[in-house]
Amino acid sequence: MYNIGVIGTGYVGLVQGVIMAEFGMNVICMDVVSEKIEKLKKGILPIYEPGLKELLDKNVTSGRLHFLTDIQETVEKSDVIFIAVGTPPQDDGSADLQYVQAVAKSIGKYMNGYKIIVDKSTVPVGTGKIVRDIVQEELDRRGGNFEFDIVSNPEFLREGKAVRDCLTPDRVVIGAESEKAVDIMKKVYDVLYINQTPFLITNLETAEMIKYASNAFLAVKISFINEMALLADKVGANIQEIARGMGMDGRISPKFLHAGPGYGGSCFPKDTKAIADIAHQYDEQLLVIEAAIKANEKQKRKMSERIISTVSQEVPLEHATFAIWGLSFKPETDDMRDAPSIDIIRALVSVGAKIRAYCPEGLKEAKWRLKDIEDSMTYCRNEYEAAEGADAIILLTEWHQFRGAYLNKVKDVMKNDYFFDLRNVFSKNIEVKKIFKYSGVGC
Ligand SMILES: NC(=O)c1ccc[n+]([C@@H]2O[C@H](COP(=O)([O-])OP(=O)(O)OC[C@H]3O[C@@H](n4cnc5c(N)ncnc54)[C@H](O)[C@@H]3O)[C@@H](O)[C@H]2O)c1
Numbered sequence: 481m482y483n484i485g486v487i488g489t490g491y492v493g494l495v496q497g498v499i500m501a502e503f504g505m506n507v508i509c510m511d512v513v514s515e516k517i518e519k520l521k522k523g524i525l526p527i528y529e530p531g532l533k534e535l536l537d538k539n540v541t542s543g544r545l546h547f548l549t550d551i552q553e554t555v556e557k558s559d560v561i562f563i564a565v566g567t568p569p570q571d572d573g574s575a576d577l578q579y580v581q582a583v584a585k586s587i588g589k590y591m592n593g594y595k596i597i598v599d600k601s602t603v604p605v606g607t608g609k610i611v612r613d614i615v616q617e618e619l620d621r622r623g624g625n626f627e628f629d630i631v632s633n634p635e636f637l638r639e640g641k642a643v644r645d646c647l648t649p650d651r652v653v654i655g656a657e658s659e660k661a662v663d664i665m666k667k668v669y670d671v672l673y674i675n676q677t678p679f680l681i682t683n684l685e686t687a688e689m690i691k692y693a694s695n696a697f698l699a700v701k702i703s704f705i706n707e708m709a710l711l712a713d714k715v716g717a718n719i720q721e722i723a724r725g726m727g728m729d730g731r732i733s734p735k736f737l738h739a740g741p742g743y744g745g746s747c748f749p750k751d752t753k754a755i756a757d758i759a760h761q762y763d764e765q766l767l768v769i770e771a772a773i774k775a776n777e778k779q780k781r782k783m784s785e786r787i788i789s790t791v792s793q794e795v796p797l798e799h800a801t802f803a804i805w806g807l808s809f810k811p812e813t814d815d816m817r818d819a820p821s822i823d824i825i826r827a828l829v830s831v832g833a834k835i836r837a838y839c840p841e842g843l844k845e846a847k848w849r850l851k852d853i854e855d856s857m858t859y860c861r862n863e864y865e866a867a868e869g870a871d872a873i874i875l876l877t878e879w880h881q882f883r884g885a886y887l888n889k890v891k892d893v894m895k896n897d898y899f900f901d902l903r904n905v906f907s908k909n910i911e912v913k914k915i916f917k918y919s920g921v922g923c
């Protein structure tokens with residue numbers, strides 16, 4: 481059994497660390513943010529992720545899961561070190577590698593024997609080799625003579641389903657340069673997946689690119705169906721039936737064909753821009769991905785334009801109030817990074833409207849991200865309170881609880897009766913169309 485070190489306890493590092501401990505491994509999760517580590521030691525999660533709290537408690541108690549801020553101790557005590565720090569976008573769209581590079585330097589500084597250094601963060605092609613050079617440089621500087629291997633092991637978990645995705649992944653991709661590293665990685669993962677999960681062994685560059693290509697492909701699929709939805713609206717077709725008809729073809733599949741307000745989150749917007757940037761660096765242009773990025777911006781803009789033009793026919797916008805149902809970029813997470821709700825709320829506030837917002841988990845982060853427009857925002861305790869005195873409901877995130885809302889009760893507390901269902905949650909509900917002036921996305 482190998483000792484595991486996970487550097488960076490964000491979504492990826494934390495879920496990975498907790499699950500490895502669940503399967504009996506000795507795991508150190510390390511982060512530079514001491515408040516986060518102190519809370520984790522007490523069983524307090526910094527994120528909302530279903531199922532994670534139970535596993536955290538169990539594994540802290542078992543003594544297999546340790547939280548540290550000390551990178552030296554983490555490196556010295558670990559055989560396999562996962563780098564799971566953030567790679568946020570820079571202004572030009574390229575991935576910011578400063579956190580990965582800082583970790584690589586520390587590993588070189590403190591390593592005390594053979595280590596496998598695993599890149600789990602989503603990083604541009606070529607980063608594995610950069611990490612190798614940084615570690616070697618640091619070793620040379622201090623006259624250290626230890627062997628090490630670099631592995632690229634991209635993560636494919638989805639927020640809100642992270643525990644399940646990590647327990648039963650579709651595949652494990654391992655990009656490595658030596659047989660020894662592949663063998664050890666397989667042993668580490670065999671404990672988790674007992675040979676049920678397909679492994680794909682590649683070189684470093686291929687593994688790094690699989691991650692970007694997968695996210696970009698899914699983003700293209702969403703932008704494609706969103707554009708079809710805009711056309712469906714104009715020609716009187718129904719996007720849900722179109723997606724169903726398309727998805728019946730096994731080559732297309734029905735997944736990721738849900739039209740909506742545009743994709744968001746910490747990955748698709750960032751990773752599509754990063755791979756487009758990587759291509760530019762190699763004198764290539766990824767036309768399809770660049771179009772998907774533009775279509776996603778257009779989709780968010782179209783949603784707010786449609787809401788504004790519809791409601792302004794009846795209500796002067798400076799007197800209009802919009803109830804927002806759902807702020808997080810998707811259900812079952814409190815993550816607001818690049819959530820479409822941010823752009824849509826800002827567009828509505830910019831024409832003078834007031835917002836009453838409710839989200840089961842996203843309120844805290846929304847208050848912080850929308851601090852500059854706090855005078856136009858009222859944060860509410862539930863979907864009914866948000867609807868009070870509103871001219872329109874805008875359903876932005878398909879949290880399950882909204883499906884069960886008593887619509888007559890909602891209508892009773894509203895001033896006007898517009899319902900913009902940007903996730904098509906109620907598209908097949910006859911009642912909603914009787915009660916409200918309803919519009920979905922492409923249906
Ligand atoms: N969030 C996801 O769903 C997801 C899924 C797959 C892959 N990824 C990728 O995984 C990586 C991490 O994503 P995330 O969402 O977990 O990030 P995050 O921003 O939530 O967490 C990153 C953590 O790294 C810590 N950190 C930064 N520098 C450090 C250092 N020098 N030493 C120790 N800790 C340090 C930060 O304090 C933070 O807690 C990114 O590259 C991302 O693209 C994310």
Ligand SMILES: O=c1ccn([C@@H]2O[C@H](COP(=O)(O)OP(=O)(O)O[C@H]3O[C@H](CO)[C@@H](O)[C@H](O)[C@H]3O)[C@@H](O)[C@H]2O)c(=O)[nH]1
Nearest residue numbers: 635636637638639702736737738740743744745747809810
């Ligand atoms: O049919 C769909 C599917 C998704 N979305 C939107 O797309 C975004 C991303 O959704 P999802 O992929 O479920 O969430 P993430 O947690 O961002 O996961 C993606 O990004 C992660 C980080 O790289 C990867 O690990 C995952 O495999 C990849 O699915 C969200 O805004 C969704 O609302 C749609 O609009 N329509």
